[in-house]
Amino acid sequence: xxxxxxxxxxxxxxxxxxxxxxxxxxxxxxxxxxxxxxxxxxxxxxxxxxxxxxxxxxxxxxxxxxxxxxxxxxxxxxxxxxxxxxxxxxxxxxxxxxxxxxxxxxxxxxxxxxxxxxxxxxxxxxxxxxxxxxxxxxxxxxxxxxxxxxxxxxxxxxxxxxxxxxxxxxxxxxxxxxxxxxxxxxxxxxxxxxxxxxxxxxxxxxxxxxxxxxxxxxxxxxxxxxxxxxxxxxxxxxxxxxxxxxxxxxxxxxxxxxxxxxxxxxxxxxxxxxxxxxxxxxxxxxxxxxxxxxxxxxxxxxxxxxxxxxxxxxxxxxxxxxxxxxxxxxxxxxxxxxxxxxxxxxxxxxxxxxxxxxxxxxxxxxxxxxxxxxxxxxxxxxxxxxxxxxxxxxxxxxxxxxxxxxxxxxxxxxxxxxxxxxxxxxxxxxxxxxxxxxxxxxxxxxxxxxxxxxxxxxxxxxxxxxxxxxxxxxxxxxxxxxxxxxxxxxxxxxxxxxxxxxxxxxxxxxxxxxxxxxxxxxxxxxxxxxxxxxxxxxxxxxxxxxxxxxxxxxxxxxxxx
Amino acid sequence: xxxxxxxxxxxxxxxxxxxxxxxxxxxxxxxxxxxxxxxxxxxxxxxxxxxxxxxxxxxxxxxxxxxxxxxxxxxxxxxxxxxxxxxxxxxxxxxxxxxxxxxxxxxxxxxxxxxxxxxxxxxxxxxxxxxxxxxxxxxxxxxxx
Numbered sequence: 174x175x176x177x178x179x180x181x182x183x184x185x186x187x188x189x190x191x192x193x194x195x196x197x198x199x200x201x202x203x204x205x206x207x208x209x210x211x212x213x214x215x216x217x218x219x220x221x222x223x224x225x226x227x228x229x230x231x232x233x234x235x236x237x238x239x240x241x242x243x244x245x246x247x248x249x250x251x252x253x254x255x256x257x258x259x260x261x262x263x264x265x266x267x268x269x270x271x272x273x274x275x276x277x278x279x280x281x282x283x284x285x286x287x288x289x290x291x292x293x294x295x296x297x298x299x300x301x302x303x304x305x306x307x308x309x310x311x312x313x314x315x316x317x318x319x320x321x322x323x324x325x326x327x328x329x330x331x332x333x334x335x336x337x338x339x340x341x342x343x344x345x346x347x348x349x350x351x352x353x354x355x356x357x358x359x360x361x362x363x364x365x366x367x368x369x370x371x372x373x374x375x376x377x378x379x380x381x382x383x384x385x386x387x388x389x390x391x392x393x394x395x396x397x398x399x400x401x402x403x404x405x406x407x408x409x410x411x412x413x414x415x416x417x418x419x420x421x422x423x424x425x426x427x428x429x430x431x432x433x434x435x436x437x438x439x440x441x442x443x444x445x446x447x448x449x450x451x452x453x454x455x456x457x458x459x460x461x462x463x464x465x466x467x468x469x470x471x472x473x474x475x476x477x478x479x480x481x482x483x484x485x486x487x488x489x490x491x492x493x494x495x496x497x498x499x500x501x502x503x504x505x506x507x508x509x510x511x512x513x514x515x516x517x518x519x520x521x522x523x524x525x526x527x528x529x530x531x532x533x534x535x536x537x538x539x540x541x542x543x544x545x546x547x548x549x550x551x552x553x554x555x556x557x558x559x560x561x562x563x564x565x566x567x568x569x570x571x572x573x574x575x576x577x578x579x580x581x582x583x584x585x586x587x588x589x590x591x592x593x594x595x596x597x598x599x600x601x602x603x604x605x606x607x608x609x610x611x612x613x614x615x616x617x618x619x620x621x622x623x624x625x626x627x628x629x630x631x632x633x634x635x636x637x638x639x640x641x642x643x644x645x646x647x648x649x650x651x652x653x654x655x656x657x658x659x660x661x662x663x664x665x666x667x668x669x670x671x672x673x674x675x676x677x678x679x680x681x682x683x684x685x686x687x688x689x690x691x692x693x694x695x696x697x698x699x700x701x702x703x704x705x706x707x708x709x710x711x712x713x714x715x716x717x718x719x720x721x722x723x724x725x726x727x728x729x730x731x732x733x734x
Numbered sequence: 735x736x737x738x739x740x741x742x743x744x745x746x747x748x749x750x751x752x753x754x755x756x757x758x759x760x761x762x763x764x765x766x767x768x769x770x771x772x773x774x775x776x777x778x779x780x781x782x783x784x785x786x787x788x789x790x791x792x793x794x795x796x797x798x799x800x801x802x803x804x805x806x807x808x809x810x811x812x813x814x815x816x817x818x819x820x821x822x823x824x825x826x827x828x829x830x831x832x833x834x835x836x837x838x839x840x841x842x843x844x845x846x847x848x849x850x851x852x853x854x855x856x857x858x859x860x861x862x863x864x865x866x867x868x869x870x871x872x873x874x875x876x877x878x879x
Contacts, residue, residue, distance in 0.1 A: 219867070227867065293864055297825050299841060300866065382825065382841045422739060446768050447827075447836045449843035453770040460757070464750050471746035475739065528750075533757045534766040537834040541827050541862035609831030611862035619870045627873055681736065717771035722841040725824050727866035730799035732823070 174256070176673035183251070183261045184572045184670050190248035190271050191565050194241040195657070197278070201236030202650045204229035209597060209643020212543075212614075213636040214621030226615040227291045227727065234294030235285065238400070238553060240278050243313060245561045246403045247274070247320045250347045252568055253406070254324045256672045257341040258331045262323035270319035277312025280305040291727045293613065295393065296369070298385045301724030301733060304373045307365050314358045321351040339683050339690050342426055343674070346406035349430040352692060353437045354399045356699065360391030360441075372724065379721035383450040383714045390441035391707065398437040398466075400553050402430065404560035407513055408477055413677035415510040416500055418484025423679040425476045427689040429469040434695040436466035439706035446536040450718040455709045456533065462706060463531035470524050477517065483680060505580040509675075512563035515587035516556030519594065523551030526602065543605030546612050547598040555594050559587050562653060570660065574669025578659035582652050589649035597642025604635035769837055772844040777820060783807055791815045793876075795859075797839040798822035800868030802859055807876045814850045827863035830876065838863060851878045 179187075204224065210216045211226050219225055224232075247270065255261045283305060284290035290302035296310075328344065340348075368385050371377040409426045413419055420426060442459035445451055485496025500514065501507045526548040529535055539545060570577050577583055604610040610620070610632060619627040621636045688694055723732035735743070760766045781796040781803030789812050796803045797819055809815065819828045821839035828837045830849070837845040851857070861872035 225867075227864065227869075230864075291867075297864075300824050383843055386825075386840065422735075424735070425739065445838075447845075448838040448840055449769060449772055449845035450840060451771065453768055456768050456770075461754065464754055467750055468743075468747065471750075472743060475742035475746070479738070528753065532753065534760050534768060534834075535757065537766070537768070537836045540836045541829065541838075609829055609858065609860060609862075611827070611829070611860055613864040613869075614862075615870045619873075627871070713771055717773050718840075718842045719777060720842050722823075725799070725866070730823055730866075 174673070174676055176671040177256050177259060178671050179255055179572070180261060180264070181670065182264045183255065183267075186264060186267050186271060187248050187251050187568065188572055190251065190274075191245050191568055193275060194236075194244035194278075195562075195565050197236050197282075198241045199650075199654060201233050201241065202647070204233040205237065206643045206647035206650075208233060209639050209646075211617040212601075212621070213638075213640035213643065214617050214633065215640055217617045217622045217624070219615070219618065225288065225291065226617075227293070227613075228285060228288055230613060231285050231291055231293050232282075235281060237558070238396075239294055239310075240313065242400050242553070242557065242561065243317050244274055244278075245565060246350065246399070247317050248568065249403055249561075249564050250320065250324065250351065252672050253343050253347045253674075254327055256674055257344050258327050260327050260331065262320075262327050266319060266323040270316045270323065273312050273316030273319065275316075277309040277314075277316060279309070280312065281309030284309065295389060297389070298369060298372070298380045298382050299722040299725050300727055301373055304370065307369045307373055311362065311365050311370070314362060318355060318358070321355060324348070324351075339685065342420075342423060342683075343406055343410045343676075345427055345690075346402060346409070346430050348692060349434050350399060350402040350406075352434050352696065353395050353402070356703075357392045357395035357399065357438055360388045361393075364388035364392075379723050381718075382722050383448075383718040386445065386448070387442075387451075387707075387710055387714055390444045391438070392441070393444055394441045395437040397549075397552065398433050400557040402433060403564075404513075404516065404556045405429070405473065407560050407564065408473070408517060410677060411675045412477070412510065412513045412517075413480040413484060414675040415507060415513070416481055416484035418480055418487055418677070420677045420679040421476050421479035421483065422681040423683040424681065424686070424689060425472050426679075427683070429472050429476075431689065431692070431695045432469040432472075433466070434692065435698050435702065436462060436469070438699060439702040440466060440531075442706070442710055443531050443536070446533065447540045450714050451710060452713045452717075455706075455713050458706055458709065460531055460533040462702070464528070467524070467528055467531075474521070474524075480677070480680075503584065505584045508577070508580055508584045509563050509567055511584050512559045512587045515591045516559040519551050519555035519591055522598075523548060523555065526551065538606055541612055543601035543610040543612050545605070547600075547602035547605060550594055550598045550601075554598075555591065559590060562586070566657060566660070568672070569657070571672055572669055574665040574667040574671075575660050575663050576666045577656065578663050579656045583656045586649050586653045586656070589645055589652065593642045593645025593647075593649060595642070596638050596645065600635040600638035600642065604632055608632055608635075610635070766834060769845050769847050772818075772846045775818065775844050775846070777844065778818075779820075779822065786816070789813045793817050795819040795828060795839075795874075796822050797826035797828060797861065797865075797872075799824065799866050800861070800872045802828070802861070802872065802874035805874045807874075809851055809876060809878050811854050811878055812850070812852060813878070814848065816848050817846065819845045824865050825863055826861050826865045826872070829860050829862045831858045831860060833857065836862075851876070854878050
């Protein structure tokens with residue numbers, strides 16, 4: 174497909190949508206590295222340079238996992254729609270979406286930085302944050318919805334104008350992403366609008382804690398697939414082409430995206446396995462459904478491996494596994510491939526450790542230990558982060574007409590990132606399971622502070638590994654921003670204002686099956702599963718929990734009056 | 735779907751079935767189960783240890799910012815213990831390291847699990863859910879001797 178020339182306004186809007194969160198990411202990554210130093214026992218204090226540990230942890234989670242991901246995915250979505258459907262979404266609506274997200278982020282950032290929202294990104298009640306924190310999160314979500322709403326008429330029109338033509342795979346991908354996102358965020362919207370906002374504004378004195386948790390995790394797990402699916406789009410649509418091959422099967426790719434619509438959401442209780450107020454049968458059902466969501470990822474493992482095998486054989490690999498090494502791992506002009514393949518390889522571990530978490534009773538040995546952040550840094554912290562960092566560079570270069578500078582360094586980033594991440598995640602997972610190292614804890618004050626009565630000397634080697642890993646990740650991040658800024662401050666070599674993606678042909682093309690070209694049947698199954706899985710969960714909570722709670726500040730055991 | 739795809743998918747599903755089978759086996763045969771709903775115990779606000787019989791105990795934990803009550807419990811080896819936990823304020827966690835006691839203390843609900851302490855030693859009872867600025871201080875002990 175030819176490159177598409179975009180309007181000046183659209184170019185500006187996409188650049189703003191991807192650059193604003195990328196610049197903020199500097200702050201989020203800064204506190205990522207600092208956390209490694211607290212958790213590794215290097216900093217034995219409550220705060221460092223004016224930023225308190227748990228405040229920084231809130232910042233790290235909100236910026237990296239919510240703001241950076243959501244806004245870059247929206248920007249990527251705009252670009253996909255304009256390129257594959259050959260028509261730009263309504264620009265005014267897109268700017269409205271952008272400004273709502275920016276205003277929301279500024280509100281929440283103010284609340285966090287002024288120490289009024291140290292409640293982490295899961296904002297568990299009855300810890301209470303400033304109203305602007307909840308309001309900011311709501312605006313960010315509504316802003317992202319509005320972007321999605323601006324794509325729907327474009328797809329409708331495209332379908333009318335192209336009768337009988339299948340919707341392009343990338344569009345199936347981005348619509349699946351946002352269908353999951355829209356339905357999932359209804360849960361958190363209900364939590365915020367029914368409970369947290371009125372409560373933080375003083376209109377409601379107390380809050381129903383078990384219900385807010387249920388609503389949060391209705392959103393909290395599909396959130397993971399909202400992060401992952403854009404990376405999957407890049408893996409399926411771009412990576413085979415970048416590797417010099419073809420997508421093995423388009424049917425399989427379509428099925429994967431559509432299965433994620435069905436199975437992403439009715440699984441949230443697996444984050445609540447160790448909680449009271451939910452029955453064992455509800456937990457078992459959510460465990461089973463979480464296993465079902467592993468199926469699209471297993472199909473992905475096969476399809477992507479087969480696509481890469483095809484590419485490797487095109488490059489001359491002949492032996493059984495030789496194709497694995499015949500990939501353009503170290504071609505600096507093909508840096509995009511390196512970001513994708515490195516993330517994908519780490520995701521193999523990230524995916525399998527996720528199955529551990531989902532395994533009902535096995536969850537008892539990992540729940541809320543450092544194993545969990547070890548695991549999810551291998552999902553959101555590697556495949557998602559690297560794919561989104563790459564797409565920011567890629568779109569920036571295309572839209573501005575500036576060639577990426579320091580390509581050798583750009584190529585180094587994913588490898589250094591992976592090395593740091595493996596050090597950090599391995600240490601956290603191991604020490605979490607073996608010694609019960611807790612997640613979300615300022616270890617430098619007690620468990621890894623030799624002056625504390627709670628000091629655990631056997632944790633020290635793992636703390637050191639976390640420090641090494643965090644440092645390597647920090648260096649990789651610095652190099653990434655060096656590349657981005659060097660590119661920003663260079664002269665344009667072409668006119669820019671265009672978008673084109675490396676789109677792989679398929680080896681086994683689309684069969685034309687209508688159920689693989691329509692969202693409706695999948696959305697219906699999703700609704701049925703939600704009613705079943707969450708009907709049971711709500712009945713449990715209503716029948717076995719009692720009372721409501723006043724709000725608490727994280728600094729005092731006395732309720733807020 | 736071609737032959738290799740069918741095979742890969744079947745193997746993948748078989749793999750998941752085996753794993754889930756192991757989970758079910760551990761639940762039904764080895765009795766490793768998750769906590770569920772507790773409706774037969776009155777909400778309480780004092781942490782305490784009760785003796786129910788020979789080597790049978792009940793510990794009612796209260797988790798609060800930022801300590802567990804009781805903070806230290808001594809038990810004879812081989813004790814079978816009913817462990818309850820409630821929260822006095824915000825959400826806490828209760829993880830007895832080295833055992834499968836891993837519970838959340840959620841305001842408005844009572845968490846319960848039974849465990850038999852067969853090995854002597856010091857068991858750390860640790861809060862593993864963020865509960866405010868003192869979270870990292872929240873550790874109690876069970877001493878089995």
